[in-house]
Amino acid sequence: MAELFGIVSGSLSAAALFNNCVDCFEYIQLGRKFGSDYERCRLKLDVARLRLSRWGEAIRVNDDPRFASGTPDDNDSREGRVILEELELLFQAAQRSSERYAKRAQREELVAFKDEDMDEIAQGLHNRLGLIARQRQARTSLMKKAKWALYGAKEFDRLLDQIASFLDDLENLFPVETASRRLMGLEIEQVADKASLLALRDAATGADGALSDAAAQKLEGMTGRNHARDIKTEETARVLLGNTWSEPALSGGSSIADQTMNTAGSITARGGSAVQVGNQYGGRGFFHS
Numbered sequence: 001m002a003e004l005f006g007i008v009s010g011s012l013s014a015a016a017l018f019n020n021c022v023d024c025f026e027y028i029q030l031g032r033k034f035g036s037d038y039e040r041c042r043l044k045l046d047v048a049r050l051r052l053s054r055w056g057e058a059i060r061v062n063d064d065p066r067f068a069s070g071t072p073d074d075n076d077s078r079e080g081r082v083i084l085e086e087l088e089l090l091f092q093a094a095q096r097s098s099e100r101y102a103k104r105a106q107r108e109e110l111v112a113f114k115d116e117d118m119d120e121i122a123q124g125l126h127n128r129l130g131l132i133a134r135q136r137q138a139r140t141s142l143m144k145k146a147k148w149a150l151y152g153a154k155e156f157d158r159l160l161d162q163i164a165s166f167l168d169d170l171e172n173l174f175p176v177e178t179a180s181r182r183l184m185g186l187e188i189e190q191v192a193d194k195a196s197l198l199a200l201r202d203a204a205t206g207a208d209g210a211l212s213d214a215a216a217q218k219l220e221g222m223t224g225r226n227h228a229r230d231i232k233t234e235e236t237a238r239v240l241l242g243n244t245w246s247e248p249a250l251s252g253g254s255s256i257a258d259q260t261m262n263t264a265g266s267i268t269a270r271g272g273s274a275v276q277v278g279n280q281y282g283g284r285g286f287f288h289s
Contacts, residue, residue, distance in 0.1 A: 011070055012070055012085075013067060013068050013069055013070050013072075013081070014061060014066075014067040014072065014077060014080055014081040014084055015061050015062050015067040015068055015138070017081060017084035017085055017087075017088055018052075018056045018061045018062070018067075018084055019062070019137050019138065020088055021052060021084060021087050021088055021091070022049060022052055022053050022056070022133055022134075022136070022137055023137075023145075024088070024091040025045055025046070025048070025049035025133070026130070026145075027145060027146060027147050027148060028045060028148065028149070028150060029112035029113065029114075029147055029148065029149040029150070030042060030112060030113050030149060030150055030156070031109065031110070031111070031112050031113070031149050031150065031151035031152075032109075032111045032112065032113065033109070033151055033152060033153075034113065034153070034156075037153070038113045038117065038118070039118050039119065039122040039199075040202065040203060041156055042113070042118065042122070042126060043122060043125060043126060043129075043199060043200070043203035044160060044203050044204075044206075044207050045160070046125070046126055046129040046130060046133075046203070047129065047200070047203050047204045047207045047208050047211060048160060048163050048164065048167070048207050048208070049129070049130070049133045050129050050132060050133050050187065050208070050211070051167055051207070051208045051211070052133075052163075052167060052170075053132065053133040053136040053137070054136070054180055054183045054184065054187070055167065055170050055171055055174070055176075055180070056136060057136045057179075057183055058174075058176040058179035058180045058183060059174045059176055059179075062137070062138035063138075067080070067081075076173055076174065079173055080170060080173055080174065083166055083169050083170055083173070084170075086166060087163065087166045090159070090162055090163070090166070094150070094155070094159050095146075095148045097155065098148050098149055098150060098151065098155075099148070101151055102149075105151070109151065110149070110151070112147075112149040115127075121193075121195045121196055121199055122199060124196065125191065125196050125199055125200060125203075128190055128191065128196075129187075132187060132190070160206075160207060164206075164207060180210075181210075184210060184211060184214055185214070187211070188211075188214050188215060188218055191215070191218075194219065194222050197215050197218055197219050197222075198215075198219065200212075200215045201215035201216050201219065230265070230266040230267065231266075231267045231269075232266075232267065232268045232269070233268075233269045233270075234268070234269070234270045234271070235270060235271050235272070236271070236272050237269035237270050237271060237272065237273045237274070237275070238269065238273070238274045238275070239267055239269050239274075239275045239276075239277075240274075240275070240276040240277070240278065262277050262278055262279070263277075264277050
């Protein structure tokens with residue numbers, strides 16, 4: 001198997017190390033022992049990669065001259081470079097541990113999941129997060145590329161915890177919260193459907209708390225629900241199950257985050273009555289039509 005790290009990290013700049021580390025996630029596979037947890041764990045790695053790429057974009061790691069040298073002048077840049085080097089070495093150690101396990105394991109234990117094994121929602125989110133991370137790299141890294149696999153949950157959890165610890169250190173060393181939140185907002189904008197947001201929120205829990213909170217906040221604006229168990233109408237009676245918006249309310253150009261839940265048991269409407277289970281936003285609505 002080709003070595004994942006073909007370049008001596010001690011000679012690389014912080015920017016080069018950053019690009020290498022973002023690339024490292026691309027080549028991690030997960031063994032079949034992960035079973036039904038495969039998608040969640042795969043997405044957790046994607047979220048950690050996204051978080052690293054967001055940090056790099058926020059500090060302009062590929063544009064700022066401070067990060068272009070293997071021997072930076074200022075203390076913060078030197079410390080940041082050391083953290084990135086340790087992160088790269090972490091991936092190297094995990095790969096070597098995987099190779100040692102593979103030498104003594106049965107052949108069937110070494111079968112790894114592929115991206116195609118994910119369901120449509122998880123695969124779409126995986127591809128989307130990966131694309132964002134790759135776009136934040138200035139260039140293809142110089143390392144030789146080799147796939148390797150994590151085969152056990154303990155190894156996975158340990159790797160993820162250590163990655164998160166290094167990311168905490170980087171974010172504390174270079175506090176760029178405003179830029180990070182702006183970038184996070186752009187990430188969330190690209191996840192529009194509820195199922196993907198749920199998957200993102202759950203995957204980000206423990207790996208990127210801020211992203212998990214942002215996904216949860218967006219979900220709150222999509223949780224409005226109106227429900228009636230049984231509806232009967234007689235004569236010209238009308239029943240509407242759902243929300244309505246007047247034209248002035250919609251023409252304002254801002255979205256309305258409906259977070260209410262309206263429920264009813266049995267509804268029997270008679271004569272010329274009108275019943276709505278839901279909300280009316282602005283002006284004349286269902287009852288005046």
